[in-house]
Amino acid sequence: MTRLRRTIRDNAVPLALISPAILIILMVVLLPLIFSFYTSFTNYRLIRPDSLWQWIGTRNYERVLGDWDFWVAFGRTVLFLTVVLNLELLFGLGLALLVNRITWGQRTMRTIMMFPMMFSPILVGFQFKYLFNDTIGLVNNGLQALGLTREAIPFLVDRWLAFFSIAFAEIWMSTSIFAILILAGLFAMPKDPIEAAKVDGCSNWQVFRHITLPFLMPFIYIAMTIRSLDVARAYDIVDVMTGGGPAGRTELLWTLIARTAYDDARMGRANAMAYVSILLSIFFTWFFFRKLMAARKHLGAF
Amino acid sequence: MAKFLKSTALGMAAFAIAGSAAAQDYGNFDGYTLRVKLIGGAQYEPLYTLIPQWEEATGATVDILSRKSHFELDREMKQDIASGNIDYCVFSNHTNFAPQYDTMTEPLDGLIAADVIADFSPLVISHATVGDALFSLPRHSDxxxxxxxxxxxxxxxxxxxxxxxxxxxxxxxxxxxxxxxxxxxxxxxxxxxxxxxxxxxxxxxxxxxxxxxxxxxxxxxxxxxxxxxxxxxxxxxxxxxxxxxxxxxxxxxxxxxxxxxxxxxxxxxxxxxxxxxxxxxxxxxxxxxxxxxxxxxxxxxxxxxxxxxxSGSHSFSVTKDCDNKEAAASFLTFLTSHDSQMHEARLGLLPTRSQVWTDVIAEFEAADNDFMVEVFSVWGESMANHAFTxxxxxxxxxxxxxxxxxxxxxxxxxxxxxxxxxxxxxxxxxxxxxxxxx
Missing domain, CATH: 3.40.190.10 (Periplasmic binding protein-like II)
Structure with a gap:
């Protein structure tokens, strides 16, 4: 206790100076979190403000944990994250390596590469909804015109085609995030180890596998962390393209939560879902940070 | 030529409405700003082009805070109810969704004159009534x-x-x-x-x-x-x-x-x-x-x-927290008036006033528009005898x-x-x- 008092006395000025920032963070971040956590134990419905005070204990959590549809959406979100992150990484890495080799017009290429990121997700959703439409969609019409099929392929209806259609849209929009971060890593990379390896007779693949890639891994894990948080909250594109349907075939956590919260106005239950879902984001963040630390350690030894 | 006739007809219609807005007494709310949230979209917007006539007739100004699709507006109003932040007077409603806004809705029974309500189709008025209270004034039906x-x-x-x-x-x-x-x-x-x-x-x-x-x-x-x-x-x-x-x-x-x-x-x-x-x-x-x-x-x-x-009807409601309910009621009356409904009915939207059905069919007949006469006859029969919410x-x-x-x-x-x-x-x-x- 005396120690604490001494610490406060010794650091009175810095503490006083940062206290407004702490206070603002508490108000902006912590209060809404506490409020939403509280509501997850109530029967809070948006259209009935009085229901905010109807304490129902753990009923929302019991229902969410016992709700098969929720767990299916949870599992699908994990699968979606895995597919999207891995493909974005592969394409982003390929794109960055290609752009890095360009000696003329590289700046223009970098700018062009960022175009998909500049579109609103809602716009991207509408664009791909049209492209994959079964009757008037460009993809179907193209395939039929080329004589590759006589059938109208139900891209947004079939369970797996719909899943890959929304994944395609998500990947199209955000691969450049990986590409830009990896490109930054390539720019920051010292040339000496590569030149030394080449002098020692390493092949291009060996240079990439043992020197370039380990150096890029921290950048890749930072991109993975950022994108895992983004994709775990994927909503706009999916909502526009399929609305989580048909028959829940493309339902992800946030399409389900948003519908429960706003369309159904059952905010208490939606918050319970959200708190269970946060476990997913926490897991992925923890996982990629561990990987990031390991990669950095590896680099240190390098 | 057809385009010329169409624009002339619309121009004459607008002139007629302007005349009637001035002729009917919508009250005097000089200097008052009426805050509203309205449904947006291609088929809803033409009606809002008439709002300046109400402003001119009453001296009030209309401030449109929101003009969004039905589903976006629905979310926004649920958030307004939750936060208690209802600082506007009029909002676009729908008879099938009106009950969920009951905590923010002022019943219209005392606000809108009984003879005005009597001009509406009784079936549509019954659809807009929740319990014993008239929750909204129907604008057009579906x-x-x-x-x-x-x-x-x-x-x-x-x-x-x-x-x-x-x-x-x-x-x-x-x-x-x-x-x-x-x-x-x-x-x-x-x-x-x-x-x-x-x-x-x-x-x-x-x-x-x-x-x-x-x-x-x-x-x-x-x-x-x-x-x-x-x-x-x-x-x-x-x-x-x-x-x-x-x-x-x-x-x-x-x-x-x-x-x-x-x-x-x-x-x-x-x-x-x-x-x-x-x-x-x-x-x-x-x-x-x-x-x-x-x-x-x-x-x-x-x-x-x-x-x-x-079936259901797009409609307008007044909020409980409205600081000038008379102005709000006047605005509702204007937006659902005979002439305003004729304006929407010419575009194919189904009126909620009985007389507008007769008048718009007569207008289509006079213009030899047999297709729209048939449309309004079929939909009129449907609204009168087969519609349910x-x-x-x-x-x-x-x-x-x-x-x-x-x-x-x-x-x-x-x-x-x-x-x-x-x-x-x-x-x-x-x-x-x-x-x-x-």
């Missing part, structure tokens, strides 16, 4: 009837083949069983389909609901427990399942909502389309591939002999959200109609328990 491609039905070859296959004459369907036969007959995927239907959100719930009523079923029991898990419910749902599984509708119909359907019919992709009157002028106009070839008919009957007629309770949206994914599952073959309705029924029971009805 009900669906049949649009069909006339040339397909008049083609001698089609007639002969249909008769040979189904044993009765090819004509616009009077029953849903006939409509189903015809959808299958005309279907030739992937180039052409018999029909399509709204396959998600409230669209498919509404279509199922009206079919349920036409099959003699009901959505809820008197004690508010779900009643749709019944033989009539299974028959109603299997109508859609059968259309889908037989390939009479596009595979993507489970993702379609109103724009997809309207644009699809106008593109000539289907033979018949159960749709709203607001599309009529577009379907038969020059921008449509089937322009001049469109027929209309009353929505067919189900096996109970009742016609489908899921969902149960006017705050939980309609939640019931719909519990139902439609299950309906889709049955349509796609993921589960049987019986399983789908059982699951939906269990979820609706939970919704009604949480809402305190059970």
């Amino acid at each position: 009900v669906s009837n049949m649009f069909y491609v006339k040339s397909l039905y008049e083609d001698a070859d089609n007639k002969a083949k249909f008769k040979a296959a189904y044993g009765y004459d090819l004509a616009p369907p009077d029953t849903w069983a006939q409509a189903s036969d015809q959808a299958k007959f005309f279907s030739n995927p992937p180039d052409h389909y018999g029909t399509h239907f709204a396959g998600k959100d409230e669209g498919i719930t509404g279509r199922f609901y009206e079919m349920l009523i036409a099959e003699g079923g009901k959505l809820l029991n008197d004690d508010m427990s779900p009643a749709f898990n019944s033989e009539a419910g299974v028959r109603a749902l299997n109508f859609f399942v059968d259309l889908y599984q037989s390939g009479a509708v596009p595979a993507g119909t489970t993702n379609y909502v109103w724009d997809d359907l309207g644009l699809g019919f106008a593109a000539g992709a289907v033979a018949w389309d159960l749709d709203w009157a607001g599309w009529a002028a577009y379907f038969n106009g020059s921008d449509s591939k089937i322009g001049g070839d469109v027929g209309v008919a009353l929505a067919p009957m189900g096996s109970s002999g009742k016609r489908t007629g899921w 969902p149960p006017l309770i705050a939980e309609w949206g939640e019931i719909s959200n519990a139902l439609w994914p299950r309906l889709q599952a049955a349509v796609l073959g993921d589960m049987t109609a019986e399983e789908a309705l059982k699951k939906a029924s269990d979820e609706v029971t939970e919704v009604m328990e949480d809402a305190g009805h059970l």
